[in-house]
Amino acid sequence: MLRIFALGVALTAGSAAVARADQLADIKARGTLVCGTLGTAEPFSFQDPKTREIVGYDIDMCRKVADGLGVKLEVKPMAVEARIPELLQGRVDILAANLGWSPERAQQIDYSYSYFVSQQKVMVAADAGITTLDQLAGKKISALKGSSSEQGVRRVIPTAETVTFQDPSSAFLAVAQGKVDGFCASELILVKLRKQAEASSPMAIVEKSVFVEPWGLGIRKGETAFKDQVDKTLTALDASGEAGRIFATWFGPATAYGMKLDFKIEEIKG
Structure with missing residues (x-):
């Protein structure tokens, strides 16, 4: 009986691992990347007063990830404290929501390469x-x-x-x-x-x-293939200069912030 029970547990664990590993395939099959964001934090994610759509730096970054996967982007606004629970419960695929790295959060979720560094x-x-x-x-x-x-x-x-x-x-x-x-x-x-x-x-x-703090896109743990694809997209944006152009759109000389890009997209090492 103990051997049978142990075998059942192993099979269940194996099935869960397969399910987690399938997120990338699931997103592609669905044709949509669901991105959780705040929607109230200009210029990262906020409602455009003319179009009523949520726009911003976080949205542009998430859209690039969706483009890299060949799928459409769906934006889901949420409260700050709901970010990680919404991700863990599978209601969103990824977080682009002012998500600073911390040891506590890194125990719950994985982070993409950093796409912003916040003072x-x-x-x-x-x-x-x-x-x-x-x-x-x-x-x-x-x-x-x-x-x-x-x-x-x-x-x-x-x-x-x-x-x-x-x-x-x-x-x-x-x-x-x-x-x-x-x-x-x-x-x-x-x-x-x-x-x-x-x-x-x-x-x-x-x-x-x-x-x-470095900011990363939030990803559920165990989704190695998905995380690798996200990091690949961010690295390509950095190498091509597109990341710099997106940054300048929201933070550059023509904006209220007048900032220069002074960080690289790279792995968050804690």
């Missing part, structure tokens, strides 16, 4: 007199619920009280209204919000980063 900083009121991270000890700091920014504040400024919100606008408004002392997020998000509010609510950004 996580804190925005404060310009007249608050806060210029260093040390001055935020014991203060209230807002962040997106379930984000690496939230985790970073808890790790780097453990005495601060972290107040979480569902979207960047609400987290920023808490600073503008004096309900919190700072807002931790990607520097890009902070730069855009500071520019938008410079007339009504002058803001400053603390120079030192709370932490620096």
Whole structure:
């Protein structure tokens, strides 16, 4: 009986492994890549006011992956805290959703090669007199619920009280209204919000980063063939210069950010 039970377990495990390994084939057979994204984080993924479609850097990257597979792209918006559960439950095939690498997340999912590197900083009121991270000890700091920014504040400024919100606008408004002392997020998000509010609510950004994180596309563990294909597509974008052109579209000199590409698409080594 024990031998029969052991054989049954082995067969079940083998079947599960085959199912996991079939995701690439399943996507191609379906003809659609379902990409989970936030849809509220400009310029990564947000609703175009004219077309009402979700556009942005994350969307362009996911579309390139779909093109590489020869399938259509389907975008599925979701909340920050729902990203990994939606992926693990099979409701999306891949995540392009401001997904910073962390040891904890890397135990749950696999990451593609990095396609963005984020400086996580804190925005404060310009007249608050806060210029260093040390001055935020014991203060209230807002962040997106379930984000690496939230985790970073808890790790780097453990005495601060972290107040979480569902979207960047609400987290920023808490600073503008004096309900919190700072807002931790990607520097890009902070730069855009500071520019938008410079007339009504002058803001400053603390120079030192709370932490620096590489972002990758999220993939379920065990999907080796799918991950290899995604990494191959990203590497080709980098080599051809297409990755740089996509970056310039959303972050370059003609945008509110005026940034230059200063990172390579490469394996995230932790």
